[in-house]
Amino acid sequence: MTLKIVVVGAGVVGAACAFHAASAGMDVTVVDRGPVGAGTTSRGEGNVLLSDKEPGPELALARLSRTLWDEAGRELGPASLELEPKGGLVVASTAEGLAALGEFAARQEAAGVRVEPVDRVRDLEPRLAPGLPGGVHYPQDAQVQPVLAAAALLRAAVRHGARFRTGEVVGAVTAGDRGRITGIRTSAGDVLPADAVVNAAGTWGGEVGRRLGAPVEVLPRRGFVLVTEPLPPRVRHKVYSADYVAGVASSDAGLETSCVVEGTRGGTILIGASRERVGFDTTMNPAVVARLAAQACRLFPFLRGVHLMRTYRGFRPYCPDHLPVVGPDPRVPGVVHACGHEGAGIGLAPATGALVTAHLLGHPWRGADPAAHTGLLPDRFLSCGGAPQ
Amino acid sequence: MSEPADLVVVGAGPAGMAATAAALAGGLRVVLVDSGTALGGQYWRHPPEHARAAVRTDDLHHGLRAYRALCRVLTAHRAAGRLDLRLEHHAWSAVREGDGFAVHVVDRRAAPRETAGVLRTPRLLVATGAYDRQLPFPGWDLPGVLTAGGLQALLKGGGVAAGTRVALGGTGPFLLPVAAGLAARGVEVVAVCEAAHPSAWLRRPGPLLRNPAKWAEGAGYAAALARHRVPVYPRTAIVAAEGGERLTSVRIASLTPDGRPRPGTERRVEVDTVGVGWGFAPQLDLLVPLGCALADSADGNAVAAVDAGQRTTVPGLYTAGETCGVGGAALAVNEGRLAAQSVLTDSAAGAGHGGMNGRLAAVRSAVARQRAFARAMPLAHPIPPAWSSWLTDETVVCRCEEVTAGAVRTARADGAHDHRQVKQLTRAGMGWCQGRMCGPAVHCLTARERAYEPAERLVATPVTLGALADLDEGTPPRTTTTPQAPTTTEAPPTPQAPTTSPAPTVNGATDKECS
Amino acid sequence: MSEIVVDGDPLPFVEGQTVAAALVAAGRVAWRTTRVGRRPRGVFCGIGVCFDCLVAVDGTGGQRACLVPARPGMTVTTREDDDE
Numbered sequence: 012m013t014l015k016i017v018v019v020g021a022g023v024v025g026a027a028c029a030f031h032a033a034s035a036g037m038d039v040t041v042v043d044r045g046p047v048g049a050g051t052t053s054r055g056e057g058n059v060l061l062s063d064k065e066p067g068p069e070l071a072l073a074r075l076s077r078t079l080w081d082e083a084g085r086e087l088g089p090a091s092l093e094l095e096p097k098g099g100l101v102v103a104s105t106a107e108g109l110a111a112l113g114e115f116a117a118r119q120e121a122a123g124v125r126v127e128p129v130d131r132v133r134d135l136e137p138r139l140a141p142g143l144p145g146g147v148h149y150p151q152d153a154q155v156q157p158v159l160a161a162a163a164l165l166r167a168a169v170r171h172g173a174r175f176r177t178g179e180v181v182g183a184v185t186a187g188d189r190g191r192i193t194g195i196r197t198s199a200g201d202v203l204p205a206d207a208v209v210n211a212a213g214t215w216g217g218e219v220g221r222r223l224g225a226p227v228e229v230l231p232r233r234g235f236v237l238v239t240e241p242l243p244p245r246v247r248h249k250v251y252s253a254d255y256v257a258g259v260a261s262s263d264a265g266l267e268t269s270c271v272v273e274g275t276r277g278g279t280i281l282i283g284a285s286r287e288r289v290g291f292d293t294t295m296n297p298a299v300v301a302r303l304a305a306q307a308c309r310l311f312p313f314l315r316g317v318h319l320m321r322t323y324r325g326f327r328p329y330c331p332d333h334l335p336v337v338g339p340d341p342r343v344p345g346v347v348h349a350c351g352h353e354g355a356g357i358g359l360a361p362a363t364g365a366l367v368t369a370h371l372l373g374h375p376w377r378g379a380d381p382a383a384h385t386g387l388l389p390d391r392f393l394s395c396g397g398a399p400q
Numbered sequence: 401m402s403e404p405a406d407l408v409v410v411g412a413g414p415a416g417m418a419a420t421a422a423a424l425a426g427g428l429r430v431v432l433v434d435s436g437t438a439l440g441g442q443y444w445r446h447p448p449e450h451a452r453a454a455v456r457t458d459d460l461h462h463g464l465r466a467y468r469a470l471c472r473v474l475t476a477h478r479a480a481g482r483l484d485l486r487l488e489h490h491a492w493s494a495v496r497e498g499d500g501f502a503v504h505v506v507d508r509r510a511a512p513r514e515t516a517g518v519l520r521t522p523r524l525l526v527a528t529g530a531y532d533r534q535l536p537f538p539g540w541d542l543p544g545v546l547t548a549g550g551l552q553a554l555l556k557g558g559g560v561a562a563g564t565r566v567a568l569g570g571t572g573p574f575l576l577p578v579a580a581g582l583a584a585r586g587v588e589v590v591a592v593c594e595a596a597h598p599s600a601w602l603r604r605p606g607p608l609l610r611n612p613a614k615w616a617e618g619a620g621y622a623a624a625l626a627r628h629r630v631p632v633y634p635r636t637a638i639v640a641a642e643g644g645e646r647l648t649s650v651r652i653a654s655l656t657p658d659g660r661p662r663p664g665t666e667r668r669v670e671v672d673t674v675g676v677g678w679g680f681a682p683q684l685d686l687l688v689p690l691g692c693a694l695a696d697s698a699d700g701n702a703v704a705a706v707d708a709g710q711r712t713t714v715p716g717l718y719t720a721g722e723t724c725g726v727g728g729a730a731l732a733v734n735e736g737r738l739a740a741q742s743v744l745t746d747s748a749a750g751a752g753h754g755g756m757n758g759r760l761a762a763v764r765s766a767v768a769r770q771r772a773f774a775r776a777m778p779l780a781h782p783i784p785p786a787w788s789s790w791l792t793d794e795t796v797v798c799r800c801e802e803v804t805a806g807a808v809r810t811a812r813a814d815g816a817h818d819h820r821q822v823k824q825l826t827r828a829g830m831g832w833c834q835g836r837m838c839g840p841a842v843h844c845l846t847a848r849e850r851a852y853e854p855a856e857r858l859v860a861t862p863v864t865l866g867a868l869a870d871l872d873e874g875t876p877p878r879t880t881t882t883p884q885a886p887t888t889t890e891a892p893p894t895p896q897a898p899t900t901s902p903a904p905t906v907n908g909a910t911d912k913e914c915s
Numbered sequence: 916m917s918e919i920v921v922d923g924d925p926l927p928f929v930e931g932q933t934v935a936a937a938l939v940a941a942g943r944v945a946w947r948t949t950r951v952g953r954r955p956r957g958v959f960c961g962i963g964v965c966f967d968c969l970v971a972v973d974g975t976g977g978q979r980a981c982l983v984p985a986r987p988g989m990t991v992t993t994r995e996d997d998d999e
Contacts, residue, residue, distance in 0.1 A: 240862065277827060279830075297504050297871075300868060307865060320832065511982075547960045558937075560936045646944055802954070
């Protein structure tokens with residue numbers, strides 16, 4: 012019997028879930044209040060990174076995802092994703108920073124990441140500031156254009172029979188003693204029958220989980236991205252300073268900025284990334300923009316004469332332990348979470364989709380084995396009684 | 401100025417000048433910011449003060465007496481230290497800060513050098529005007545095709561007439577002064593193609609009859625065009641521009657009532673320059689990120705929603721002129737006055753000064769009359785519903801990213817249902833101009849039933865990363881011993897400031913802003 | 916009459932004119948090449964909105980010729996350096 016799946020969320024994670032579930036032969040309906048990739052997906056830089064992840068459950072998912080992005084590129088055409096295996100270059104600004112970076116990279120290497128220590132970073136990036144002591148090259152780091160990638164994955168899902176509906180989930184329909192889900196109710200008043208519902212609502216995953224009776228704590232972490240004028244290619248890799256890794260892992264409540272600089276197919280240079288915990292406050296903050304600009308100019312002095320053309324901000328969805336929550340929720344049979352990816356949702360999307368599909372099938376799918384990713388299960392937030400801890 | 405400003409006004413066109421003058425008259429201290437080299441904005445665009453003897457443009461203007469009167473007021477207050485005039489300052493962001501606002505500017509008097517600074521103020525008046533609204537057509541990206549406003553700006557600002565044989569096209573009364581100005585400078589204007597039909601005004605004569613000044617202005621231009629034998633073709637459009645490396649000819653066609661080229665009427669006219677414009681799009685870039693509510697204007701644009709006193713929905717934020725509905729300079733001046741009156745009323749400091757006293761009622765009734773005219777304008781000069789029938793799939797729609805009409809149509813077929821989604825899928829609107837040129841057209845191609853709401857632009861004008869970095873590091877290039885304006889943390893003017901700009905530390909006492 | 920230097924050649928201007936006005940006065944309508952289609956572009960909107968008229972001024976790129984006042988001796992470069 013064909014499994015009926017509703018995926019809530021048409022961001023890159025929801026699109027990847029739909030793509031894998033539909034490829035596995037399931038009957039998939041994607042529901043989103045907006046169009047494909049209009050939320051946090053449209054605010055990302057398109058990072059497909061191994062370099063910023065320490066060994067652990069997220070790196071394991073990221074390694075699988077890196078392979079699945081290549082597979083998606085072969086299946087959907089790399090141009091439709093703007094998939095670019097450009098490699099990452101992490102640069103240290105001090106000798107101590109370089110030593111710490113080297114130690115970090117060695118642990119990553121032991122976990123299966125390809126790392127290449129670099130003494131002369133300007134051999135790889137000629138426009139870097141002089142005097143930087145060194146860095147590490149991560150040849151597996153890549154980039155996609157997030158909205159194009161989400162749209163391509165969703166289109167492919169539709170080719171496998173999936174449907175995309177505009178609407179908002181207001182609640183679950185359940186049956187039986189254990190309250191197994193049998194469908195969802197939408198704001199339009201209709202019921203979509205489902206054997207399982209995938210919560211791929213990103214930053215809004217906490218609210219969607221609550222409406223499905225399976226709350227998870229997903230919080231927004233605001234980030235600004237700067238976009239420069241279009242230029243001839245001048246930055247070849249995804250270049251960032253070693254303190255970016257500390258920023259990604261940090262739980263600090265205040266503003267943090269650690270700069271990531273990279274070129275795009277369109278010729279613009281993207282500069283990230285700030286991290287603020289300010290709820291869903293959309294207010295422009297010129298001070299954050301100025302701080303990112305200053306850091307980018309220190310890394311690449313030529314940027315001083317380059318114009319900031321636009322800036323945008325988005326809200327990374329993060330869980331309290333900064334790991335995504337991927338897997339079935341024991342409280343409501345049929346609810347499968349796939350959210351809380353913080354700033355790594357683009358990179359982790361294909362593996363998340365494959366892992367969700369594997370959970371739904373009850374056996375591994377495209378290299379995703381549920382038994383290998385137990386650290387991402389929602390159970391970690393739940394006490395014995397099933398309530399959030 | 402030794403005390404903080406009570407009001408920052410962005411935009412020194414008719415609305416901003418009038419608002420500034422009225423606020424100063426009411427006793428407020430004002431900082432007036434404009435990106436241009438002279439007071440006047442687009443409508444009263446002038447060469448910089450020192451160049452007016454070399455570049456004579458007086459005869460191209462309408463309402464110069466009002467301009468000069470405002471200039472005199474502003475110059476006197478500047479000399480008295482109550483007005484801080486910041487020409488060649490570009491406001492790139494305005495944000496709430498405490499109970500007031502922080503207006504982020506870059507000083508470009510020493511362009512290409514930029515110095516970033518911040519103006520802090522309890523109240524902010526945005527009078528940033530509008531720019532020509534464009535519709536793409538085959539060949540519109542050829543060199544030699546300009547906006548009608550661009551031709552006018554070259555004439556009024558630099559005394560330069562682009563081209564020797566010119567055709568103008570689009571809709572709206574603005575085409576007439578552009579044609580008259582070019583003709584007055586010896587340019588052969590071979591056709592003015594007005595997509596609308598004058599009979600549209602006859603169907604609703606009320607607003608025109610109640611605004612005799614508009615009628616007289618229009619009649620004046622008509623007489624000038626007749627004198628220069630400039631033909632005006634109603635219900636006609638420039639449907640294509642042709643040429644290799646530059647424009648050599650246009651194709652002109654009569655239009656059916658819905659705006660399709662009438663079969664058999666198309667003809668080729670040799671020209672070296674074209675000016676096009678389809679009304680105006682309000683410049684809302686500073687207002688939208690501040691969260692002020694927008695309203696649907698009858699001309700297809702979203703505009704800032706204001707009350708009868710030009711207050712936006714954001715406390716302390718006012719706007720006047722084309723930002724709240726395109727209506728021309730006379731309306732903008734009156735709206736500026738009303739906005740200043742509201743600032744005075746709302747400021748404890750200004751409560752005692754009745755800035756306008758008895759004249760307020762007269763201004764309000766003039767505004768009502770002029771707004772009725774403004775509302776009638778798009779009914780008489782609509783965008784032809786079927787304009788997109790002029791496009792081929794190869795026609796460039798987004799000039800910056802060179803996205804074609806075919807690509808936009810494909811994105812729409814893929815489910816994109818507004819210009820933001822088209823942008824994500826095609827890059828239309830992602831380039832240098834950030835969709836200011838193609839936004840209305842992409843909107844019309846995807847979601848014509850709604851008013852055009854521009855994309856939110858958090859950066860209102862490009863600014864170099866170096867200027868921003870200096871702002872962050874708080875390292876102004878030089879320090880000053882005589883602070884001009886304590887309301888700003890901006891770096892002082894640089895020694896390389898061009899001789900064309902007023903010496904800023906003197907507060908303009910020696911400037912004569914009027915020609 | 917003063918002069919600016921455009922791509923190495925002197926170009927006269929009247930004090931008060933912008934770089935774009937000086938170029939147009941000299942009969943030039945195009946001076947930039949687009950990135951994708953390599954198409955010629957010059958002044959279009961004339962008021963700093965469309966960014967078609969971009970030039971480099973005194974070595975700094977991304978300058979709108981229609982906004983920058985010409986100054987004696989100013990060097991204007993119309994071609995982007997396609998390095999790398």
